[in-house]
Amino acid sequence: MQQNICLGCGKTKDKSDLLRFTAIHSGEIAFDFKQKIPGRGVYLCFDKVCIDVATRQNKFSKAFGFDVNNQDTDYILGLLRHVYEKYMFTLMRQGVGAKKIESSVSADKKNTVKNAKLCIVSGDVGKDTEKNIERICSRYNIEYMFFSKKEMLSDNLDGKYRAAYFVFDKKLADKLKEMADKLNEINNWVV
Ligand SMILES: [Zn+2]
CATH class of the missing domain: 3.30.1230.10 (YlxR-like)
Known part of the structure; x- marks a missing residue:
C-alpha cells in the first residue's frame, strides 16, 4: 500500500x-x-x-x-462537500437503475420495504411523512438517515418528488452511509 x-x-x-x-x-x-x-x-x-x-x-x-x-478551509470543505454529495447522487442513480434502490412509492406498491437495509429520507420532508417513515423503519428495523432536499433528490434521481428511498443492497447501503457520515462531519466542522 x-x-x-x-x-x-x-x-x-x-x-x-x-x-x-x-x-x-x-x-x-x-x-x-x-x-x-x-x-x-x-x-x-x-x-x-x-x-x-x-x-x-x-x-x-x-x-x-x-x-x-x-x-482557505471553508473553500476546501465546500469542495469536499460538493464531491461527496455528487458521488452520493451517482450511487443512488446507479442503485435506482439497477433496482437496488426503490423510491418509497414503488417499494410501497411492491411491498418490498421490509427487505430494505437503509432508508434515505429527504432533509426537508414534512413532519407527518417523517413520522410515517420512522414508524415503518422501526417496524422492520431499518436504519434511516437524512440526505439532501426534495428538489435536489427529484432532480438527481427519477425526476419526481419522493419522500424517501429504500436501499436493498447491503454493500451499497454501507457506501452511502460512509459518504453521509463524511458529509455530516463536514457540516459539523462548519457550524
Ligand atoms: Zn493530518
Missing part, C-alpha cells in the same frame, strides 16, 4: 486514508476524490485541524511551487 504524508500534521498514512488535492497553474485547488488526476498531488487527513494548518500556513503554495488561490 502506497503511503503519503499529510500536509497538515506531517504524519505518514496509507494513501487511501488521505484526501488528495491537485492544483492547476491558474492556482485553483481541485479535490481528487478518485486519486487519479495526473500531476503533483498533496495529501491531507480527513480532519479539519490538518486542513486548517495547511491553509493557514500557506502549505499548498509551498508544496506546488506556485501561488495557490482559495487556500
Whole structure:
C-alpha cells in the first residue's frame, strides 16, 4: 500500500486514508476524490485541524511551487462537500437503475420495504411523512438517515418528488452511509 504524508500534521498514512488535492497553474485547488488526476498531488487527513494548518500556513503554495488561490478551509470543505454529495447522487442513480434502490412509492406498491437495509429520507420532508417513515423503519428495523432536499433528490434521481428511498443492497447501503457520515462531519466542522 502506497503511503503519503499529510500536509497538515506531517504524519505518514496509507494513501487511501488521505484526501488528495491537485492544483492547476491558474492556482485553483481541485479535490481528487478518485486519486487519479495526473500531476503533483498533496495529501491531507480527513480532519479539519490538518486542513486548517495547511491553509493557514500557506502549505499548498509551498508544496506546488506556485501561488495557490482559495487556500482557505471553508473553500476546501465546500469542495469536499460538493464531491461527496455528487458521488452520493451517482450511487443512488446507479442503485435506482439497477433496482437496488426503490423510491418509497414503488417499494410501497411492491411491498418490498421490509427487505430494505437503509432508508434515505429527504432533509426537508414534512413532519407527518417523517413520522410515517420512522414508524415503518422501526417496524422492520431499518436504519434511516437524512440526505439532501426534495428538489435536489427529484432532480438527481427519477425526476419526481419522493419522500424517501429504500436501499436493498447491503454493500451499497454501507457506501452511502460512509459518504453521509463524511458529509455530516463536514457540516459539523462548519457550524
Ligand atoms: Zn493530518
